[in-house]
Amino acid sequence: MRKGTSEDVRRENLTAVLRALMVDGPMSRAELGRLTGRNRSTVASLVSDLAGLGLVDEHGPISDGTVGRPSHGVALSSSVAAFAVHPEVDALTVAIVGLDAQVRRKVRHEFDRIPSMVEVVHLASTVMAAMGAEESGFRISSIGVAVPGLVRTLDGLVRNAPHLQWWEEPLGRALADITSLPVHVANDAQLGALAERDYGAGRGVSHFVYLNGGASGIGGAIVAGGELLGGAHGYAGELGHTPVSGSAVVDTVGISGTLEAEVTREELLSLLGADHMDHESFEVALLANRSEAVAAAVARQQRQLAVALGTVVNVLNPERIVLGGFLASLLAYDPEGLRTALSARALGQALEGVDIVSAQLGANLLLVGAAHRALEPLVDDPASMTTTRTG
Amino acid sequence: MRKGTSEDVRRENLTAVLRALMVDGPMSRAELGRLTGRNRSTVASLVSDLAGLGLVDEHGPISDGTVGRPSHGVALSSSVAAFAVHPEVDALTVAIVGLDAQVRRKVRHEFDRIPSMVEVVHLASTVMAAMGAEESGFRISSIGVAVPGLVRTLDGLVRNAPHLQWWEEPLGRALADITSLPVHVANDAQLGALAERDYGAGRGVSHFVYLNGGASGIGGAIVAGGELLGGAHGYAGELGHTPVSGSAVVDTVGISGTLEAEVTREELLSLLGADHMDHESFEVALLANRSEAVAAAVARQQRQLAVALGTVVNVLNPERIVLGGFLASLLAYDPEGLRTALSARALGQALEGVDIVSAQLGANLLLVGAAHRALEPLVDDPASMTTTRTG
DNA sequence: GGCATTTGTTGGTCGCTGCGACGAATGTGC
DNA sequence: GCACATTCGTCGCAGCGACCAACAAATGCC
Structure with missing residues (x-):
């Protein structure tokens, strides 16, 4: 249940601004205000907060040829991202996907036989570490995993993934333990639907x-x-x-x-x-x-x-x-x-x-879906960015 | 989309208090505060507002044998209600159902043949008028209708009710026109599920x-x-x-x-x-x-x-x-x-x-479901009680 | 160069919740 | 019977957040 305090309003408004940027791309503060229905001064304060959290960047004034004082552009920060992990029968894909749904890094490893859960966890964590995300300036606070099978979302237990021949494999726990990051595991079709919802059909x-x-x-x-x-x-x-x-x-x-x-x-x-x-x-x-x-x-x-x-x-x-x-x-x-x-x-x-x-989305569908699932808590509470850091 | 102002918080908190009373019955202000997680002074303000709107009544202090200052009891007002209408192949039932899910009045009219939509609208409106709801002190702001068939909820158009032999009958519009009250028409099973959700299985x-x-x-x-x-x-x-x-x-x-x-x-x-x-x-x-x-x-x-x-x-x-x-x-x-x-x-x-x-609920299942559907907007925005009046 | 237009900024106001202190009304224990 | 703890209601105050109005800034248009 909601707490019912004014902080909820703030959180909701921060989320509204972030969502607007995610859905309709970069825009000016004024447009942001019109789109979200908030006052100009409110939007200014919200954007300032989000910029302080490192979630959005403000560019210099852009003159778009129209009358009036030119507006500063607001865009999602390109450094905020999540890891996306996608195990299949013959390959494992690991990627870094931004809040703007751009796939920034992508590593695909082919298997000559069906991989075990332990192998996937080891390989994925190794690849993620080797990507040097932090050194490259990415700020990654969570991992999303798309699994072809039945997944208990609460703790990421893979109940039944017949093609991978996994049954009752605690993938979420294992990956969280080794990486010390929050892990969100879900069924691949669900994550695909999520991506199509936001960016596709x-x-x-x-x-x-x-x-x-x-x-x-x-x-x-x-x-x-x-x-x-x-x-x-x-x-x-x-x-x-x-x-x-x-x-x-x-x-x-x-x-x-x-x-x-x-x-x-x-x-x-x-x-x-x-x-x-x-x-x-x-x-x-x-x-x-x-x-x-x-x-x-x-x-x-x-x-x-x-x-x-x-x-x-x-x-x-x-x-x-x-x-x-x-x-x-x-x-x-x-x-x-x-x-x-x-x-x-x-x-x-x-x-x-x-x-x-x-469906409209291509090869990166599941990576985008998985990463966005992982980023959902951040979008729903942008202020949590303060405490949640890589490591 | 939410407006994102402090009035939203107020609305949400009013709703939380009202819902707590609907789910768990009458209780003291202190219990209300504990249950909803709000501060005592906040609850006092909320209850005072709701009482001013006539949605709840406060009883004198009740000493329940425990130490401490006795608390005033808060209960849903017994006068706030909605009409429930339920046409069937062989009968039409009209009832007055309170916010507390009590069926206060109930009139059942038997048909010797399948009634037409026009007949149902006429009879229902006549019965509702004859019930003298206003004279009896009921404050009724809307009508809920349970129809055995496919209903377009937007405007209450009955698309297909094979047993009633109704097709494309504008029941919602017709009833709203003749009664000047908001009308909510829905499928009977959906309303039954609503009642079971709140009071049954x-x-x-x-x-x-x-x-x-x-x-x-x-x-x-x-x-x-x-x-x-x-x-x-x-x-x-x-x-x-x-x-x-x-x-x-x-x-x-x-x-x-x-x-x-x-x-x-x-x-x-x-x-x-x-x-x-x-x-x-x-x-x-x-x-x-x-x-x-x-x-x-x-x-x-x-x-x-x-x-x-x-x-x-x-x-x-x-x-x-x-x-x-x-x-x-x-x-x-x-x-x-x-x-x-x-x-x-x-x-x-x-x-x-x-x-x-x-299922746990008996004969009044659909009446309760229909009435509560009609009362939903009021529960979601209790302050709307000010303007919404019978007539 | 003046004017309209649009945006950014700032100070003030309002509404809502939380907090702490105090009084009120009870039961308990000596 | 009286002091005490306990619990609840009430009141004033502070903090937070959004809106509003006025003003400044930066542009295009005439």
Whole structure:
């Protein structure tokens, strides 16, 4: 519960200014005031505070050709950042991502076998130390980790990451112990949705559902009222395990007839006569192939995807559905087909006005999402920057 | 967006005091201070304001046998209330419900045929006028309406209420025009969930899903983070239309293999050899009948309910599932059976610690929910009581 | 060069909460 | 029966933060 004091107001206003800069980029104090609805003198005080905390920088007066006294530009400090860590089956990526969502450093390490949790923790901490963040002037106060699996957000316990073959691995604790930094671990799809919300297909949309089709599974996340819906422990959004057919085919966790069991990239890949393919090549190849076999498979997968999307529409009433990975390819192959299939499974009124679009962000999606998750506490309480320091 | 002024703090604190009284009943000022974490003098000022607005009453000092100066009791004013309106296929109920969730007046009018929207509006407004609320000292500033169907919450347009045979009926506008009061129309299951959240099976639970089995359909609602999840337009929660089988049987809106199509009270009723039955008799009769036919039907319906609940658990990660109507009977018949069936459809980690319980509130559930929905703006901004008056 | 326009700055005011001190009203123990 | 501790209400004061109005600064326009 809120404390109900005037300090709350200050915190809220500092956050409002910071958010405005994050959403709409650098701007003048006057614009900041208009955008946030605060008084000029209030904004002056807020910006001065934020500059003192090192969260924003003020540039000299910029004459933009208009009348009136030129205004000083305010921009997010380029040194405030977080570490982003992303373990996959065949690689580990570590990055430094700024408050402005710019990826400043990025190190990718390939594995020849599936890494253990301990290996990931060691390698990640080694890489982070070797990056010399402090020497390069970065001020990093936390770590965000994107894991392909079920994560208990409270303490970063990885409950079940089938592709990594991790079960009940205390990743958050281990990483926090070795780095002495706060660690925020979350499901990869949720962090992807967070990034799309702020910088991609979810901008300005307060209710949307994100569904991502990866090489070995389907992840999902829900944004409701502008906030990521985590549920009781952070497991919400597992739309890959919703039923789409009465078939007995089971998915990776043993549930039958689910979206993840029925709609697979593998099937399409084999029909295209390929083994491995990155996403771009896959989409190009798929869209170019209009053979009967491929068309039939796409149509079937679309119908089954539509069943899951029907559930989404009926249960969550989103304004938009964002599809990533090969699900976006499935959409691109025949947008009308998917929409038609969906209209047979969704309440007409709930389906009205629902956009179905492709995800917009590319390779750095999860790094941005993870880092921003880690930076969230700072944004929500900018004054905490005083005490929270690297080390 | 918040304005960011000290008045916000005041509003928030007034709301905190009011909510404490709503949740935990009458108490002393000192207790109020401890519970809300505010200073004694602040609470004094807040209570004084609320009393001035007529929202709370202060009683004389109560000596509770303990040492120290006896404290004055603070209680919600019994005169602050809202109208609750509940149209059904065979009846219309109008009630006056207080801020303390007490149903003070209740009028039920039976129909011999399905009423039209115009009839309901006329009858409801006539009944409300005849109740003489103002003469009886009630201060009523709004109307809450519970409708069995899809409602656009923005303006109270009833999009689709199949059982009432209403489509695109502007109920909210019509009722507001004739009564000159703000009207809040919402789906009945959502309002039921709201009541259960505050006074029933959802107390103290911030993530739960409510599923209600009625005579002619299944309604649902989601509470996430303590807030009702409405979605973009208020259509969210339609769990009756989620898939549970590959069967071709369609539900009332024409979607095949859904929970509402497969799990019906009718089937059980006919197996019990009855036509009509109120809920209590139905549950008694069902639980008493352990014949093979009934047991088999219950088991099948449990399995299909479990598929829908699996979706709920995987997608929303609730702490609790609250079942009402005949779905509660289905649970009571064989609690273990339902749980077992669910464990085959839900992610183990997400299912951990999930309670499956029966709804606690009885006949007045929807009236309380509707009225509290209507009172919500007042609770969120108690100072608005000054200007908002009946008439 | 004067004028309108826009922005930055400063001092004053107002509203709200917290704090400390004091009085009021009770129970407790001798 | 009386002093004491305990708890609650009240009052004045201080601190914080936002708004407001007035003024200064820096530009474009005529």
